[in-house]
Amino acid sequence: MTTSTADTRSDAAVGLKPYLRLLTATQFAFNTGFYAVLPYLAAHLGDGLGMAGWLVGLVLGLRTFSQQGLFVVGGALTDRYGPRPVVLTGCALRIAGFCWLARAESTGTVIGAVLLIGFAAALFSPAVESETARTAVTHEAATGTPRAQVLAVFSAAGQAGAFIGPLLGSLLLLTGGGFRTACLAGAVVFVGVLAGHARLMPHRPRRVKTTGTGAVRPRQVLADRPFLVLCLVHSSYLVSYNQLYLALPVEVERATGSQSALGWLFALSSLLVVVAQLPLTRWSARRVAPRTALVAGLAAVAAGFAAVPLAPDGPAGLLPGAALVVLLTLGQMLLVPATRGLVPDLVDDHRLGLATGALSSVSGLAVLVGSAATGTLLGTPGPVLWAVLAAVPLAGAALALTLSAGRHTTKPVATVTDDE
Numbered sequence: 001m002t003t004s005t006a007d008t009r010s011d012a013a014v015g016l017k018p019y020l021r022l023l024t025a026t027q028f029a030f031n032t033g034f035y036a037v038l039p040y041l042a043a044h045l046g047d048g049l050g051m052a053g054w055l056v057g058l059v060l061g062l063r064t065f066s067q068q069g070l071f072v073v074g075g076a077l078t079d080r081y082g083p084r085p086v087v088l089t090g091c092a093l094r095i096a097g098f099c100w101l102a103r104a105e106s107t108g109t110v111i112g113a114v115l116l117i118g119f120a121a122a123l124f125s126p127a128v129e130s131e132t133a134r135t136a137v138t139h140e141a142a143t144g145t146p147r148a149q150v151l152a153v154f155s156a157a158g159q160a161g162a163f164i165g166p167l168l169g170s171l172l173l174l175t176g177g178g179f180r181t182a183c184l185a186g187a188v189v190f191v192g193v194l195a196g197h198a199r200l201m202p203h204r205p206r207r208v209k210t211t212g213t214g215a216v217r218p219r220q221v222l223a224d225r226p227f228l229v230l231c232l233v234h235s236s237y238l239v240s241y242n243q244l245y246l247a248l249p250v251e252v253e254r255a256t257g258s259q260s261a262l263g264w265l266f267a268l269s270s271l272l273v274v275v276a277q278l279p280l281t282r283w284s285a286r287r288v289a290p291r292t293a294l295v296a297g298l299a300a301v302a303a304g305f306a307a308v309p310l311a312p313d314g315p316a317g318l319l320p321g322a323a324l325v326v327l328l329t330l331g332q333m334l335l336v337p338a339t340r341g342l343v344p345d346l347v348d349d350h351r352l353g354l355a356t357g358a359l360s361s362v363s364g365l366a367v368l369v370g371s372a373a374t375g376t377l378l379g380t381p382g383p384v385l386w387a388v389l390a391a392v393p394l395a396g397a398a399l400a401l402t403l404s405a406g407r408h409t410t411k412p413v414a415t416v417t418d419d420e
Contacts, residue, residue, distance in 0.1 A: 020135045020150070022200055023128050026087075026193065027158040030124065033189030035165025036172070037098065037182050039266050041114075042249050043259050044179040049105065057375020059114060060245055061368040066118030067125075068238065068364025075126035075357020083127035084201045090124030091194035093117075095187045102183035126360070129154075129340070130353040137344045147344070148290075148337040152281035155336055156274055163270030170263035227346040229399055231359050233294060234339050235366035236396025240301045241328065242367050243374065243389060244269070250378050251308060252321050265321055269329045277333050290338040291403050297335030298397035304328045305390035309383045331393070342403075 045051045045059055077086050097117035104110045136150035169182045244266070253259050284293050304327030308320040339359075347355040370392070377385050 019202075020132065020139075020153075023132050023135070024154050024157040026128055026197065027154055028161040029189060029193045029196070030121075030128075031158045031161030032165045032168070033094075033098075033161075033186040033193070034121075035162045035266065035270075036169040036189070037101070037165075037179075037186045038245065039166050039262055040169055040173065040179055040182060042245055043262075045110065048179060049107075049110065051107070053378050054372065054375045055107070057246055057371045057378075059111060060242070061371030062111060063114040063118045064238075064242060064371065065364045065368035066115040067121040068118075068360040068367060070119055070122035071126045071357035071360035071364065072354065073357065074123040075130060075353040075355070077123065078127040078130055078353035078357075079351065082202075083131050084197070084203060086123050086127040087197055087201060088194060090120045090122075090127070091190050091197065093120035093123065095190045095194065096120075098183045098187035098190070102180040102187075122357075126353055126357040130356040133340055133344055133356065134352055136341070146285035146341075148281050148285040148341045149278070151337040151340045152277050152285075152333075155281075155333075156277040159270045159273030159277065161270075163267050163274055166263040166266040166270075224346060226403060227343075227355065227358075228362075229403055230339065230342060230346060231362040232366075233298070233396045233400045233403070234359055235363040236392050236399070237298060237301065237331070237335055237339075238360075238363040239366050239370040240305070240389065240393045241332065242371060243305075244325070244328070246371060246374055247378065247385070247389065248321055248324060251324070252318070255318060255320060261318055261321075265318075265325050268322065269325045272326065272329045273333055280333050281337050284334060285337070285341075290342050291400055293334045293338035294400040294403070295397045297331040297333075297338070298393040298400065300327050300331035300334065301393040302390045302397070304331070305386045305393075308386045 041063075042056055042060060045056045046053070051059070074086055074090070093116055097113055097120055100116060101110070101113035104113045132151065132154050133147075136147040139145060139150055140147040168185065172182045172185055173179070248265065249259050249262055252262050252265065288296070304324040307323040307327065343355055343359060344352060374389070377388060
């Protein structure tokens with residue numbers, strides 16, 4: 001079926017907005033349940049179960065790898081079957097994973113639970129993210145609104161969930177519920193997400209009209225050099241971001257003697273995104289090329305790591321951690337919408353789900369290696385640790401300079417229809 005330009009504009013301006021709102025609300029709820037548990041996992045493994053530092057780092061890396069590393073599977077399934085069955089399956093597996101983690105005590109059962117939790121997100125997130133990116137491109141073509149602004153709404157909603165989640169987890173821990181109760185509370189949130197999507201998500205896949213034939217394989221996507229460079233740049237960011245769960249808890253405990261303030265630092269990060277993401281992206285999308293946003297964001301992340309050993313101890317013991325959180329969050333707000341907005345420019349629309357998954361899969365592999373390496377460095381002198389961590393985003397910024405600047409103007413996109 002051929003859709004006129006006027007009809008396409010109407011769909012983008014009206015018909016797709018409720019669908020985008022559903023995807024945005026999904027991201028909010030998903031992060032609420034997830035972040036009620038994740039910030040406290042390292043302390044539970046180390047203090048509660050007595051795991052060594054390197055093993056804690058490995059478990060956290062496996063969790064990220066099973067999620068980010070297998071995004072390519074979720075992306076390919078989304079391209080093939082549409083988002084609804086992939087999202088529902090991911091929610092069901094996340095519920096099972098949290099219930100399992102609540103009862104896991106041995107190393108093997110903990111690893112099994114975190115792998116299941118990660119794989120659930122590997123199904124869920126590529127479906128939601130690729131649909132959001134496709135909707136953002138369509139909206140940009142119809143209205144001229146930069147796609148990064150639409151993607152910033154999605155990011156802000158996710159961070160609103162990430163703001164509430166740690167506070168929910170902290171409340172449960174402070175009231176004596178313990179880590180097990182936090183896991184079960186997270187599972188309850190995902191029961192609600194599953195029920196909502198079973199009722200509201202379209203029953204048939206959103207089909208993108210293309211003339212291409214044949215299956216698209218991951219190696220075909222990764223053979224595209226600019227896209228592979230973008231994957232490596234994103235990897236440097238994700239390795240750095242993962243330090244919020246590994247290096248930051250160690251720094252907070254060193255500075256204050258406990259991890260009680262950790263939830264508030266996570267809340268600070270999320271609150272910054274909720275408050276500043278939209279105005280910052282509105283400014284950067286119209287005045288700064290996507291490549292510049294990538295470089296500036298990674299430079300801010302590197303500055304956050306470099307600032308930690310320079311901040312004072314004593315009564316201001318939380319300043320190093322707070323400086324890291326603020327600068328890393330600023331970098332995230334600049335580079336994440338720019339990265340997501342570049343993906344539709346670098347790949348064909350009919351393989352957008354696979355490319356979205358591949359972006360995270362390459363990053364997940366990098367995090368698996370980087371987390372284990374960081375775990376072995378946690379006992380080294382602070383300046384050495386933080387200098388090594390700062391070098392990672394700086395290398396990513398250097399790679400980003402080899403990319404094209406990115407588009408400031410809209411481009412024609414494939415017609416997208418909702419099958420009734």
